Amino acid sequence: MDDLPTNTPPGAIAVRCVGVQKSFAAGETTVRVLRGTDFTARAGEMTFLVGPSGCGKTTLISIIGAILSADAGSVEVLGFDVRRARGGRLADFRLANLGFIFQQFNLLPALSAAENASLPLVAAGRSTRFGERAAAALLARLGLEQHLHKMPAQLSGGQQQRVAIARVLVHAPRLVICDEPTASLDAESGHTVMELLREVALAPDRAVIIVTHDTRIFEFADVIHHMSDGRIERIEGKSIAPSEAHA
């Protein structure tokens, strides 16, 4: 019971990073991207991570998402010590608990919208029929009931991103991580996608982390972490207790 979590009470801390460090080798030298970064995200909230290009946002959420390993510090995601596990166990953890939304939608071009959205369920061993039924229900909630059997190439960017959201939410992950979800979209589609994300992805026991440059969508944030040069510099938002701002 020490690793795979089953439940997160509302408002509980979903992600806690303390003193995370990460460097990349760049030829002869190493680039220190994260220099003891602290970061927290709560269930029931949309946590934004913003900052100038290259400050380490993607690196940080990759570590939180258990697809990149930190060099130092502690990373606890949904009560799971990500740094202690590796390989297959991490994959299982992601499959069971996490959902990713990317700037590039990364849909499989050969699969229809419904099939794409059913992938996490199918990968977790559910039947294709079960998966597609669940996916269809979600796609309908996201306003895509007319497009279930279309291929990604037949859909607009906003529609593809909605399929990607359905793919994430189909297995009800308790942490959704988005990197620039609206960067490839026009203002209106971006707005729609964010509204849907808020409506569908957010729940009292679910956390959403969004990395973005897009100031047009800041209004959807509960908390905004401003990052600069590998550290969180400033936190603004409704639910910040002063003690946490410098945890």
Next chain:
Amino acid sequence: MLVVALRMLFGDATKCLGLVFGVALSTLLLCQQVSIFFGLLSRAASVIDDAPEADIWVMDPAVKTIEVPYPLRDTVLQRVRGVEGVAWAVPFFKASTQVRTRRGTLDNAIMIGVDDVSLVGVPDRFLLGTLDDLTLPDAIAINPAGFRLLFPGEELDVGRELELNDRRARIVAIVDASPAFSANLTIYTRYSLATRYTNNGRNTLSFVLAKAADPSTIAAVADRIAAEMGLKAVERATFRRETIGYILATTGIPASFGTVVLLGVLIGIAIVGLTFNQFVMENIRQYAALKAIGVRNGWLLAMTLTQAAFVATVGYGIGLAAAAGFFATAGQSDALRGFRLLPEVAVGVALLAGVIVLLATTVSLRRVFFVDPATVFRG
């Protein structure tokens, strides 16, 4: 997930076709060339195969192949007949000769002279005439391919006459001899006539064919003939193997076919490898996304192998069908007659096709395995 793998493959029709085509091409090339190779080799032993009655071939100790006989003394025949355990022994004459075709050109022919009385050594596959017709004066039998060589465009027929070494020869029968290695025309006649039809005129005994009284003692009888007479006496299968071995050792045939086979494998690996690699490269973000979602490497391996298995199976099937079609149609011509798709070759090529596809996918598989799921976040 395996269905997803196939859908990914079908989703890129061009590459899917390219992959299948690559395997099909290799399969066709390998099946065709290897079958022709074995066909050619067995042609070398056609004269031996067409005399299945003979258990033992007796020859000069220096002889290594039926293609190059050396004359034996006339007395050898009687002495072989006297060896214990020999049921019968007959003379067998084989030589190369030239015949003038109706167009006036010269062509190579295999002249086979068989025992005047028993006529052992003529295959029992008469299309026109009978074995007994060979006892008529000046009688010869020839094979259909030889007939078409001598009389292009004419229907198979008996009764025509030829001049062989200024002697009259009358075609009394058409016999379906196994295609030979060194000539398209095979002439069967009686031993006494054959020595006259070829230029030497002397009584030259190429081989003595012998039958063992007891089939279980063939090897022992052969050894006894060899020991008592200081000659070489071997079982039919041994002589067949030696004849084929001689071709393998002294001609460029194995090297040239070997090269083609190697090229077939390399072309297959190149086409399939490059195409598959490109396919994986184009889908690498998708693979990374699947990994990020939490699909384990084991599943990605299974998915890739499923794609490979599909390509291998369908490509092999198409290539095999094409090879079978080739032998069914081209195999009717005189030049390619007797060549057929050997089941052993089909099985062997199936394994090779599997190896080709596996080798070709290994590199791509590494990419899939080591793709960093974190790349999905990079633009």
